[in-house]
Amino acid sequence: MTLVVEIASWSLILLGSFFTLVGALGLVRMPDVYTRMHAVSVIDTLGIGMTFLGLAVQAGFSLVTLxxxxxxxxxxxxxxxxxxxxxxxxxxxxxxxQLAEDRREFGRHATDVQGEGRPSSN
Amino acid sequence: MFAGAAAAILVALALAIVRAIKGPTVFDRVLAGNTVGSLSIMLLAVFGFLTDRPEFLDVGLTYGFLNLIGTLAVLKFFRYGDLAYDADSEPRS
Amino acid sequence: MRWLSLAALLFAFWLALSGHYTAMLVTAGIVSTAVCVFAAVRMRALDPEGHPIELLPRTVTYYPWLVREIASSAWGVTKIILHPALPISPCMTVVEASQKTAAGLATYANSITLTPGTITAGVDGNKFTVHALVRDGAIDLESGGMDRRVTAFEGKT
Incomplete structure (x- = not known):
């Protein structure tokens, strides 16, 4: 039981560190400000989330977890x-x-025209 | 193992600082600064566990609030050139 | 009713942060809770926008769905970052929000931003300008699955 908990918390912390590194790498690699924000969002959602969940599992039920x-x-x-x-x-x-496509003009309309037959999404 | 996580966060911090130095626009630097804030919250939490002193979490909490207010204040400053400027009127530039 | 839930929340926060339960500190906690609730009432911050407690029961179904959505799209962004060719196709689009209340609109805008790969870059009434990292993300958002979820989360008001 304790071994399972240990393995779970360590893998969560390792995954959190991995996603943090990936987000920081994206921050350097991405071409402009807007795309860099997407890279940072990986740090702030999965990086922080998984690391803190792993730490919370380490701490058990206590004020620290709260x-x-x-x-x-x-x-x-x-x-x-x-x-x-x-x-x-x-x-x-x-x-x-830097946009590959600007859909601001038609936005909603373009989806209606495409209808059900959208090969690109799923 | 906590040391490994702390090392990963430090490497990420170095990459964020690279972006803060290189960043062509001021917004890249603000984004990098915000990232440094998030990473330092993580580093404080991990360091608290590493040295067995969870009091560092309280410091992390303060950093979280400061990160929010600090980034918003910097953005407002660069938009209006003044923190006490009336937000209802048009920006000067 | 709202002020009672805010007071309970603030006092629980005080107890969780202090960790010492002497008579002096608990009294100080009660006093500062009272001051904060009084200030919130005076600022008229205790309305369905500032403290939306009626959304609480439906977070049980909405938040797990949002967490799963965040995890899957974060994995997608991770694969893009680690791909040697960096296969991005940034898009700007406009989506319409069907929520009625301010809390519902804020939840939708924040959910879009919190999901890696899409960012709400501007709000004009119920039209959100969204920047997406890949074209598929923008098309997914335009098809309105998340919009319907958030409207269901908002409930009838």
Whole structure:
């Protein structure tokens, strides 16, 4: 039983570290600000989530676990606010995203035209 | 093992700082700074477990709130050039 | 009713953070809880937007779905980052939100941002400007599956 718990917590922490490294690598590799935000979102969701869950499993049922879960909830609720503010500030400042396709003009309409036969998504 | 996780977070921090130095626009640097904030919360939590002193979590909590307020304040400053500027009127630039 | 739940939440937060349960500290906790609730009432922050307790029962079904969605799309973004050719096709699109309340709209916008691969870059009424890392992410969002989930989460108000 203890061995199972140990293995579970270590694999969670290892996976969290892996996703943190991947997110930081994406932060350096991606071509412009908007795509870099997507890379950082991997750190702030899976990286922090898995690392803190692993630590919480290590701590067992205690105040430390409660604090870890609260810290996780704090990051999950504040991170989208910060990222949205950053993306909006970029748009306002006139930083043009490098786009493969701009669907802003038709958006919703384009989906209706394509209908059910969408080969690209699933 | 905690040391391994801490090392991974430190490498990620180094990469974020590379982006903060290189970043062509100011928003890249703000994003990198925000990432450094998130990573330091993680590093504080892992370091607390590494040295068996979970009090570091309280410091992490403060860092979480400061990260939110600090990033929003910096963004507002770069938009209006002034933190006490009336947000209802048009931006100056 | 709302102020009672806020007071209970704040006091539980105080107890969890302090970890010492002497008479002096618990009294200080009660006093600061009372001050915070009084300030919230005076600021009129205790409305369905500021403290939406009626959404609480439906988080049981919505949050696990959101976590699964986040995990699967984060894995997709991870594969893109680790791919040597970096196969991205960034898109900007506009999606319409069908929620009625401010809390529902905020939940939808935050869910879009929290899911790796899509970011809400602008809000104009109930039209969200969304930046997606790959084209498929934008098309998925336009088909409105998440929108329906959030509207169900918001419930009838």
């Amino acid at each position: 604090k870890l879960l609260f810290l996780m909830a704090l990051v999950f609720f504040t991170w989208p606010v910060v990222t949205h503010a950053l993306a909006q500030a970029c748009l306002h400042a006139g930083v043009q995203p």
